[in-house]
Amino acid sequence: MAVCIAVIAKENYPLYIRSVPIQNELKFHYTVHTSLDVVEEKISAVGKAMADQRELYLGLLYPTEDYKVYGCVTNSKVKFVIVADSSNTSLRDNEIRSMFRKLHNSFTDVMCNPFYNPGDTIQSKAFDSMVSAMMVQAS
């Protein structure tokens, strides 16, 4: 289960960031911020290395002693970052991919909402409830 989920815009500012243990929120914000560097590195590295198909799912960005950070980028350069707890059973790749797919689908729905201006923070309740479903149930 995810401990923190963040959606970051093209210009690298957060559109949506939420973590479950509310006390340590700042630490997660910091983790997500540092993971952006890794994301940038992966995006630019893949571009130069192989000219053919570039994968949008970036996989494990970096592991710390407590957490694993996964990333995914969309074609519109919006980045999704999931921080997952390492202590419980290691999540398999497909589970992480399906979480990103759900995030991407909900984000697309938010984007198509005429009351949402691209670049604003995401305030959609539907998006909130989808994210809550993916987060850790009990802290």
Added chain:
Amino acid sequence: MADDVLFEFLHMEMVYHIYKDQASRGEMDKDRATCVSTLEGMGFRVGQGLIERFTKDSPSFKDDLDVMKFICKDFWINVFRKQIDNLRTNHQGTYVLQDNKFALLTQFSNGKQYLEEAPKYLAYSCGLVRGALSNLGMDCVVTAEVSLMPSCKFQVVIQKI
């Protein structure tokens, strides 16, 4: 099927509504520009949302030409039910997309009749292309010209900083 026509009718009403508002406030000339930019702005926002949906599962694009080819094929098919007939480029950031039977202009005429009214009906589509490209990371200016209906050309000039 009648599905394609739904958007065409809605589009016609949109253009009519925007121009009617401006006309009732008087002063045609200056406001023509605001009408066009209103329509273009609408198309821009729609283009951004559409691109998010269409590129959801496709891999990243290698370069600008790849993006333009995507616009000409998949994007155009999804929006207008056909592909762009001709894409030309000068390899320096300018692309010309030619559509020989543009969906929103087919009902006007088959030649030069109503030529001066055509630009109003192209503003939304220009905005659509501009929004799509901006969400893919390419800032550009899109203009359209019609010399013989229903064929039209969209010119995309990529702004390089």
